[in-house]
Amino acid sequence: MEREQFTVRAPKELVELVREEAAAYGDSINELVVSAIQKEVSVRRxxxxxxxxxxxxxxxxxxxxxxxxxxxxxxxxxxxxRHK
Incomplete structure (x- = not known):
């Protein structure tokens, strides 16, 4: 899958929670954020x-x-x- 980079601005508290969750499961921040976005887009659709x-x-x-x-x-x- 081709990937594209973009910037997201989020509250500091949320960024810290994302870091903690990613670390707790051994995921990268990117993996966690991409997964969360995919789930949200799916729900919205x-x-x-x-x-x-x-x-x-x-x-x-x-x-x-x-x-x-x-x-x-x-x-x-x-x-x-019917037409013949």
């Missing part, structure tokens, strides 16, 4: 997707039940509406 699903559910509820398309699909498959 899941929450965004959940929000989209909830919006779609609400829209579907507004539209109500749609008619069953099975007979139409069968009619098309049987050839009555």
């Amino acid at each position: 899941q929450l965004r997707l959940l929000g989209q699903i909830e919006k779609e559910r609400a829209a579907m509820a507004e539209r109500g039940l749609q008619p069953d398309s099975t007979p139409l699909v069968r009619q098309v498959r049987m050839g009555s509406d």
